[in-house]
Amino acid sequence: MYHIAVSWDVQPERVKEFIAAALKDGREAGAAEEGTLRFELIADPENQNRFYLNEAYADEAAFDAHAAGEFFKEFFAEVGPYSEISWLFKGTTVTE
Template sequence: MFSLVVQMTVRPGRREQFLAGMAANAEASVRDEPGCLRFDVCSVEGDENRFLLYELYTDADAFAAHKASPHFARWRAVAEHVVESQVNTGGRLLHTHTSEESA
């Protein structure tokens, strides 16, 4: 499985716009993309403008399909206005242990 961790810093005053756009992107990704298994959006304690994303795809092709989706294009249009910096780290899921509860 292909995993992606994204670190983002949002421009001051753009947090709510970021959250709305990112929530729509994450929801559509899991709902509309068979290869998107997980899409978590996390805040960073102590800094309201920093976020971490954790995304899990069946494989790199599924991630490529994500980047080609209409909802990703809509997110990129929002991101141009709200994201100050971004670092993507792709990898492979090696082990997982979870006891999930709905957020």
């Protein structure tokens, strides 16, 4: 399984919009993309303007397909002007 985690710092006046856009992206990707396994939006308990996305995909190719897809592009186009992303990690589950 392939995992990614990112943090987003969002302008305070746009937090509700960000939450709606992130949840929409997760719902639509989960319903339409076979390799999208998990999409979690997590609020930072110490910073009300910071959110984390914890996502899991069948494999790296499934993530690449998601990143090339319409839901991903729409999400970034919408939230890009009022938020800043930091990639925390990308990687494959170790089983042995």
